[in-house]
Amino acid sequence: MQRAKILVACQDRSARQRLAETFRFRYQTVAVDDGWLALHLVNTTAFEAMVIAERLDSLSGLDVAVSVRESGRNAHVPIMLVARAITPVIREMIERGVVDRCVAEGVETGAFLFEFNSMCGERAERAWAALDADVSRVLGTARRTYSHVFAASTADVPFDAKLLDEVARQLVGAIVDGRISAVMQALQGHDDYTFVHSLSVAAVLAFFGRQIGIREGDLCLMAQAGFAHDFGKRVMPHAVLYKPGPLDTAQMVVIRRHAAAAGQILRCSPGIPAEVINVAERHHERLDGTGYPNGLVGAQIDDLSAVAAIGDVFSALVDNRCYKPGYAPEEALRMLGDMAGPHLEPNYVKTFTQVMHDTGFASWVAPPREA
Ligand SMILES: [Fe+2]
Ligand SMILES: [Fe+2]
Known part of the structure; x- marks a missing residue:
C-alpha cells in the first residue's frame, strides 16, 4: 500500500526538508517552492492534505488555496496555511472554508503537528x-x-x-x-x-x-x-x-x-x-x-x-x-x-x-x- 501524498508548498528549502522528515512515516511529501507548480500538481495528483506557505514564488499561498477549492479532485482537501500573522483576510478565508487552519511562520514543530493532526483528524471523522x-x-x-x-x-x-x-x-x-x-x-x-x-x-x-x-x-x-x-x-x-x-x-x-x-x-x-x-x-x-x-x-x-x-x-x-x-x-x-x-x-x-x-x-x- 502506498502512503497518501501531502503537498508542501514553501519557499524555504530547510522548512520543506523538515516537513518531509516530520511526515516521512505517515505521508509521502511532494514539496515545491512555486505557486504555479503547486497548482499544476493540484490538478494532476490526489493529495490527502496540503501545507501552503503564504509567501511563494510567482503566486501567493492564498491564491493557491482559492484555486485548490475550485479544483476537481482536491477541492475538499484540508489546507494548513503558514503565514507571517493571522490577518483579517486570512481569518475571513478560514471562515469561508478556503483554509482550514493557519499557523505562524517559525512555529515550533510540536505545535505545528498538533494543529496539522487535528485538522486531518477532523477529515477522518467526517468519513466515519x-x-x-x-x-x-x-x-x-x-x-x-x-x-x-x-x-x-x-x-x-x-x-x-x-x-x-x-x-x-x-x-x-x-x-x-x-x-x-x-x-x-x-x-x-x-x-x-x-x-x-x-x-x-x-x-x-x-x-x-x-x-x-x-x-x-x-x-x-x-x-x-x-x-x-x-x-x-x-x-x-x-x-x-x-x-x-x-x-x-x-x-x-x-x-x-x-x-x-x-x-x-x-x-x-x-x-x-x-x-x-x-x-x-x-x-x-x-x-x-x-x-x-x-x-x-x-x-x-x-x-x-x-x-x-x-x-x-x-x-x-x-x-x-x-x-x-x-x-x-x-x-x-x-x-x-x-x-x-x-x-x-x-x-x-x-x-x-x-x-x-x-x-x-x-x-x-x-x-x-x-x-
Ligand atoms: Fe500508552
Ligand atoms: Fe502511558
Whole structure:
C-alpha cells in the first residue's frame, strides 16, 4: 500500500526538508517552492492534505488555496496555511472554508503537528459518517469523550465518568458482535496519535479479556482502563507530546509525569472505578522495578495493570509515529516476547501473543503498511 501524498508548498528549502522528515512515516511529501507548480500538481495528483506557505514564488499561498477549492479532485482537501500573522483576510478565508487552519511562520514543530493532526483528524471523522452505523457510533462516542477529557490542560479538572463507561460499553458491544475489526481499521485513518493509541489499547485489552473468558462486566472495566490509561497526556506540552523525534532526558522526565497526572485526573472525577485508576498510574511500572512513577516490583503491580502494560507496549510498537515506522504485527509480538520476564509478566505475554496471533487481531490494530 502506498502512503497518501501531502503537498508542501514553501519557499524555504530547510522548512520543506523538515516537513518531509516530520511526515516521512505517515505521508509521502511532494514539496515545491512555486505557486504555479503547486497548482499544476493540484490538478494532476490526489493529495490527502496540503501545507501552503503564504509567501511563494510567482503566486501567493492564498491564491493557491482559492484555486485548490475550485479544483476537481482536491477541492475538499484540508489546507494548513503558514503565514507571517493571522490577518483579517486570512481569518475571513478560514471562515469561508478556503483554509482550514493557519499557523505562524517559525512555529515550533510540536505545535505545528498538533494543529496539522487535528485538522486531518477532523477529515477522518467526517468519513466515519459513511460507515456502518454501529461502527460509526463507537468511533464518534470515543472521539467526543476524548475531546471532552482533553479540552482541559491541567490535572485538577474532572470529566464525566458516564462518558468513559459509554465508550467501554459500545466498544465491548463491537467486540461481541464482531464489528471490532471494522472499528480498528477505520480508526487507523485518524491522525491524533494519542486518541488512536487510547482506543487501540482499550480494544486490545477487552478483546484479549474476552478471549480468555473474562465476563462482560469486567470487559467494560478493561476497556475503560485501556481508554483512560494515557489521559494524563492532556497536561503534557505539545512540544514534548508531538516532538518528531526521540525525547531528550529533560523531556523524558516531563513525559513520565503523565502516569501520575492520569491518576489525579481520574481521582478528581467522581465514579471512576479504582481498577481504572490503578492502570493509569501503573501501566509504566515494570516487574523488575525499573518502571515509573513508583518503581513498583513484581506482585506490587496488580494483574490488570500488568496486562495493560502489555497492551500498551504492543500498541506503541505497531503504531507509526513521526519518529519511527510501526513494526509489523508479528515482529511486534516477537519483540513483546523479548520483554517478558524482567519487564512484562511472562505468562500474560505468552497468552497475549497466542491470542493476538491466532485471532488475527494483531493485524487489525496495525496501521496500513507500505508494500
Ligand atoms: Fe502511558
Ligand atoms: Fe500508552
